Amino acid sequence: MALFQLSRRDALILALFALVVVTMPVWTAPFGANYPGLMQKFAIYAIFAIGFNILFGLTGYLSFGHAAFLGVGSYTAVWSFKLLTMDALPALLLAVLVSGLFALVIGFLSLRRSGIYFSILTLAFAQMSYNLAYSVLTPITNGETSLQLTMQDPRVIDLAFSERGVGLPTASLFGVTLSGLSGFYFCAVVLLIAFFFAQKVFASPFGMMLRGIKSNQMRMSYTGFNTRPYALTAFVISGMYAGLAGALLAVTDPLAGAERMQWTASGEVVLMTILGGVGTLIGPVMGAWLIKYFENIFSSFNEGILSRFFDFVPEPLHDTVVAISSKFVGEGWQLTLGLLFVFVVVFLPGGIMEGVRRIGALFRRRGSPPKADAMRVQPAE
């Protein structure tokens, strides 16, 4: 079927990517990152970043309000758990649907402007959603205490087939409980599907159209294309990705709070995408993994660990080095993140992927066979 066909290169990338994702518990072990909670986050935020990249990387529209869709996805999924069933599939489907509708409305309004105005419009809508979730919409969002499962939830479908169990239920897939490693593998499978779909979008004529919007929207409209429906489709797709990621967050931990919609959360996905490489397929995934790794590992460092790490430094300097570097880890890991981000934007606007490409080009120039060209990453523009 043509729908599922990929070019040979894309199929190879997908196969490699699948291998990397599936073996994640193995290769993360040396970094101390092989516990399920963190790997679930790796998969989930990779989906979020891939989706954001479909909008920003392909069309060049910089949205500063994508966390709103993540939040909507989470809320929808938790409501699906509360009202219908603990099965994950309906929750994911509903979340994608609702966040897609939400993105349709916001995108329709925001895409009437471009450039910085678009960024500010999306930011305004996201802040509106965040403020409303905290105040008036408390019956739906449960405000500051965040939405969570209770013992009195109706869960119509589940309770039609079985008795109410003891304690709070956990999310499941056809009766298999999704927690720990099984939760991770569920997220990983969803990630692979999302990655495959992104590959299809990148390779399709529709993807070409989006790239055209990025490089010169005016020329596109002079050639007779109405660009807005295409941009809107990209916006809705990326909103759906964000909703899917939000729903997966709810699957792994059935709790949805408004702080997921705050604009710093939107900023985070922008950071992930830029750090990895805008407009590339793999880049956003790497950015997401790197940032989540920083967040979980670096933020748990303390002076004791640092002191042992800097054991080789001679005594008079030792305390100073530890004191200075302790400002960059633990509570202060965001400082490291901010600095890294500034450096990337200044020196390497294409992110990690551009760095990889530059290093690759360096090696090719030294007379290695031209075969290496097959590994070339798709250019951003």
Add this chain to the structure above:
Amino acid sequence: MDAILAQLLNGLDKGGAYALIALGLTLVFGTLGVVNFAHGALFMLGAFCAVSFRYLITLETVTVDPTQTTAWGTALEVRTPLAQTWFGDWGAVLIDWSVPLSILLAIPVMLLVGIVMERGLIKHFYKRPHAEQILVTFGLAIVLQEIVKAIFGPNPISQAMPSALRGATDVGALIGLAPGALTYPLWRLIYFLFSAGVIAAVFAFLRFTTFGMVVRAGMADRETVGLLGINIDRRFTIMFGLAAVVAGLAGVMYTPLLPPNYHQGMDFLVLSFVVVVVGGMGSLPGAVAAGFLLGILQSFASMNQIKSIIPGIDQIIIYLTAVVILLVRPRGLFGRRGMMEN
């Protein structure tokens, strides 16, 4: 009538802060063409100038006085602020008035910060797309706020206003209402007057000095001014410093109203951008007018009568206004025709 006047006044001090930040944002955008997401961080830095100033002048010497004892029978520790030992009673006055006095610290510090920021980082981004300018200044804002967090800690540090300026003033009596009908906190009134003064000073500077004239000419046509043999880049750098000072002053004087915390810059930044957009990108009078307008709108929206008609309106009124303005009149209230209209 009184209630409406009271809400009008309530909006003025917040509007003043919005107007000052938006004024700086617009100055930077109009001169350098840079969208500065780190401008809120400058507001926050200004607030922490006040914190540092107070910290410096309240440094104490501790001497143990064996002749006096505490209730527990130990020797009493006498703490004397250095300022007091040096200046006597004047020291106490100095500490009492630390917030307004820290303006003296804030002006040179913010000017320096602004110039360093422009020369060190933002200079390299004039030719890059707006998206990259947003990204790099956003990164810078994170760095600045994390540095402040590392130094001052994550908790808000409240600053006392001078004792003479505490309490309320009877504004109603001034404009002929019955005494006591309309009272208003004195410091908020001062904040409004202060922001109006700063705004007037900035406009006068641009309007009545040769430097300001050159800058205005440069905003209109940078290339021609450069061809006339004027080093316009250097003047624009100074304007960036000035914008930083304006944001910093707004931050200093706002500290008694809102205890400074490291993330307040981000909170105000989002709102100030909305203000700039409503006023019209690149229009200085627009930024000021929209600042006060949105401040007042927000205080009206938080009236109980209005909240009972449209619940939650106080949370979203500013964003809603921005969305409506952008969709209906994209150049903003005072924007020039064709200025970033699509």
